[in-house]
Amino acid sequence: MKQKIVVALGGNALGNSPDEQLKLVKETAKPIVDLIQEGHQVILAHGNGPQVGMINLGMETASKSVAATPEMPFPECGAMSQGYIGYHLQNAIREELLNREMTMPVATVVTQVIVDKDDQAFKNPTKPIGAFYSKDEALKLQAEKGFDMVEDAGRGWRRVVPSPIPVDVAEKTTVKTLVDNGHVVITVGGGGIPVVQEGNRLIGVPAVIDKDFASGKMAEILDADYLIILTAVEQVAINYGKADEKWLSTLSIDEAEQYMNEGHFAPGSMLPKVKAAVTFAKSKPGRKALITSLERAKEGIQGKTGTVIMVQ
Amino acid sequence: MKQKIVVALGGNALGNSPDEQLKLVKETAKPIVDLIQEGHQVILAHGNGPQVGMINLGMETASKSVAATPEMPFPECGAMSQGYIGYHLQNAIREELLNREMTMPVATVVTQVIVDKDDQAFKNPTKPIGAFYSKDEALKLQAEKGFDMVEDAGRGWRRVVPSPIPVDVAEKTTVKTLVDNGHVVITVGGGGIPVVQEGNRLIGVPAVIDKDFASGKMAEILDADYLIILTAVEQVAINYGKADEKWLSTLSIDEAEQYMNEGHFAPGSMLPKVKAAVTFAKSKPGRKALITSLERAKEGIQGKTGTVIMVQ
Numbered sequence: 323m324k325q326k327i328v329v330a331l332g333g334n335a336l337g338n339s340p341d342e343q344l345k346l347v348k349e350t351a352k353p354i355v356d357l358i359q360e361g362h363q364v365i366l367a368h369g370n371g372p373q374v375g376m377i378n379l380g381m382e383t384a385s386k387s388v389a390a391t392p393e394m395p396f397p398e399c400g401a402m403s404q405g406y407i408g409y410h411l412q413n414a415i416r417e418e419l420l421n422r423e424m425t426m427p428v429a430t431v432v433t434q435v436i437v438d439k440d441d442q443a444f445k446n447p448t449k450p451i452g453a454f455y456s457k458d459e460a461l462k463l464q465a466e467k468g469f470d471m472v473e474d475a476g477r478g479w480r481r482v483v484p485s486p487i488p489v490d491v492a493e494k495t496t497v498k499t500l501v502d503n504g505h506v507v508i509t510v511g512g513g514g515i516p517v518v519q520e521g522n523r524l525i526g527v528p529a530v531i532d533k534d535f536a537s538g539k540m541a542e543i544l545d546a547d548y549l550i551i552l553t554a555v556e557q558v559a560i561n562y563g564k565a566d567e568k569w570l571s572t573l574s575i576d577e578a579e580q581y582m583n584e585g586h587f588a589p590g591s592m593l594p595k596v597k598a599a600v601t602f603a604k605s606k607p608g609r610k611a612l613i614t615s616l617e618r619a620k621e622g623i624q625g626k627t628g629t630v631i632m633v634q
Numbered sequence: 635m636k637q638k639i640v641v642a643l644g645g646n647a648l649g650n651s652p653d654e655q656l657k658l659v660k661e662t663a664k665p666i667v668d669l670i671q672e673g674h675q676v677i678l679a680h681g682n683g684p685q686v687g688m689i690n691l692g693m694e695t696a697s698k699s700v701a702a703t704p705e706m707p708f709p710e711c712g713a714m715s716q717g718y719i720g721y722h723l724q725n726a727i728r729e730e731l732l733n734r735e736m737t738m739p740v741a742t743v744v745t746q747v748i749v750d751k752d753d754q755a756f757k758n759p760t761k762p763i764g765a766f767y768s769k770d771e772a773l774k775l776q777a778e779k780g781f782d783m784v785e786d787a788g789r790g791w792r793r794v795v796p797s798p799i800p801v802d803v804a805e806k807t808t809v810k811t812l813v814d815n816g817h818v819v820i821t822v823g824g825g826g827i828p829v830v831q832e833g834n835r836l837i838g839v840p841a842v843i844d845k846d847f848a849s850g851k852m853a854e855i856l857d858a859d860y861l862i863i864l865t866a867v868e869q870v871a872i873n874y875g876k877a878d879e880k881w882l883s884t885l886s887i888d889e890a891e892q893y894m895n896e897g898h899f900a901p902g903s904m905l906p907k908v909k910a911a912v913t914f915a916k917s918k919p920g921r922k923a924l925i926t927s928l929e930r931a932k933e934g935i936q937g938k939t940g941t942v943i944m945v946q
Binding site: 338339340341375376377379380381382383384385387388390391392394395397398401402403404405406408409410412413416417420421427429430431432434492493495496499500503505515517522523524526 | 650700
């Protein structure tokens with residue numbers, strides 16, 4: 323049965339340099355195109371942690387010594403990363419489609435995700451971005467620019483930004499129009515460029531929206547059947563790495579919430595994925611989330627592997 | 635009468651920093667939205683000279699001192715500039731539309747423009763990009779990376795890249811679908827990310843496609859009625875800056891070709907604009923090109939000002 327599927331790809335799967343990314347996206351394209359070849363409608367979302375970090379650090383470094391390179395705010399760096407990643411990703415998918423004699427268009431939409439300016443996350447920035455600094459430099463940045471700076475695990479001081487939850491996608495009509503017309507769309511890159519709404523204006527804010535939450539929001543908006551969250555493992559486990567480790571084929575909402583409360587899933591790793599999966603699965607009867615590895619995505623949709631999260 | 639219009643905006647009109655750009659796009663949005671309010675379908679193209687230069691220089695500078703920031707190839711910098719400029723431009727237009735109670739979606743499509751790998755331009759790179767170098771550094775880059783380096787008007791040595799003519803737009807179906815569905819689309823930013831086709835693969839090449847030519851190609855593909863090329867002056871002039879200077883309201887193809895041959899238009903300035911205008915006007919009966927200033931675009935379409943280039 324033909325399904326509408328939002329696939330969330332990890333930013334770490336894209337590599338740390340343009341050369342690495344060009345190679346990795348070729349591998350990434352194959353299982354994605356497998357899904358398309360099965361007849362599914364695929365919308366592709368992706369992370370951008372290493373890439374936006376690289377761009378931010380690059381522009382920040384250059385701004386200190388070169389007058390012609392101004393400092394680049396974080397939302398603008400996110401917009402750049404969407405162009406950079408989308409360009410490679412759309413080409414790899416296009417080529418893989420053509421290799422299989424499929425001619426549907428592939429395109430990247432520069433996408434902004436709207437967050438609530440009263441989101442509690444703005445009072446508690448937690449997401450480290452950009453360069454490492456000495457304590458003196460950090461305190462100077464804090465005083466001069468109002469950045470929130472924290473000491474990061476003995477490696478130096480870093481800026482932290484909030485991670486608010488996604489409320490809406492500014493370019494949702496564009497994405498929907500393209501999906502309805504059979505295009506493969508790359509969207510909400512890096513969780514989307516974070517913006518708040520003030521009247522008719524969208525204003526970029528220094529923040530990182532979790533790409534799994536943004537993908538789930540996009541999947542809700544598009545009325546997708548599936549949200550696939552790709553990760554390094556084939557299934558979700560409880561008691562992960564312990565003697566009584568147990569891999570899960572299905573996970574009800576109640577079980578997922580119980581396991582989250584019991585601390586089975588690592589924050590910043592499996593926890594946000596399970597949370598995003600639960601949020602999507604609860605949003606409407608029949609919606610399913612699947613957590614699996616990139617390589618297993620096709621078999622996951624066929625019910626052969628992965629962890630399916632759904633209302634039971 | 636409702637017209638389909640591709641508007642080509644100069645990269646210089648966008649400013650040299652994110653702050654400048656944010657301010658300038660607000661002014662840019664007004665005359666663009668004037669056209670939309672008149673009932674026209676508007677497709678927006680833009681240059682990226684200062685912006686891609688800034689990004690390229692920033693990443694290049696940082697790559698010399700910071701291991702985590704690799705060198706960024708020129709096409710990837712172009713993709714970044716599309717995200718960066720598109721993000722600001724789409725927001726400014728969206729806000730101006732909403733201020734006038736118009737709700738059509740606005741979106742930026744990451745756009746690649748296909749060039750011919752046998753284009754003669756590849757044998758004669760002329761377009762300077764990126765940083766200035768000493769002669770020794772320049773010769774080293776030439777030897778190590780195969781860059782073409784030239785001495786630039788006494789200011790130092792710079793890399794030059796070819797400026798091939800656009801053959802096709804990879805994302806044309808996406809742009810067409812959105813335009814047909816009433817979206818305002820920002821596309822072929824900076825003349826598009828330059829790519830050559832090898833079998834099913836698109837490969838980025840270090841080159842700069844003239845944004846007026848790319849806009850004209852996009853206008854041909856979309857079967858637009860008008861190509862508007864925005865510039866600093868309200869009309870095209872012959873004998874520009876001389877005693878017998880003459881501003882032109884219309885320009886036939888024959889006249890345009892004669893004036894080009896007579897050297898009336900400055901290379902790198904008015905000449906490519908007139909050339910792109912002629913190419914579009916000749917491509918199909920009824921197609922018109924208009925060269926005018928941003929502020930006069932609406933009156934230009936109404937026939938009140940600007941220089942109209944058409945088959946007569």
